[in-house]
Amino acid sequence: MKTEDLLREIESLPVEERARVADSVLKTLNPTESEIDKKWAEVAKRRLDEIKAGAVKPVSGQDVFDEIWKRFS
Structure with missing residues (x-):
């Protein structure tokens, strides 16, 4: 899957799910x-x-x- 496709898929999610995705991605950039x-x-x-x-x-x-x-x- 291309990044653009993944981003479109994420953008189509409800706000709560987008927040979960964002939190998960941020944790990979700055692990606790x-x-x-x-x-x-x-x-x-x-x-x-x-x-x-x-x-x-x-x-x-x-x-x-x-x-x-x-x-x-």
């Missing part, structure tokens, strides 16, 4: 590194638990950028 992903998931869960427990107070993105601009202006 499961060990790294696992560690990031652990960090994210720990941080969420800290927020839920009240151990840390979240800072808005706007406040972060305001502080950056203040420091480097």
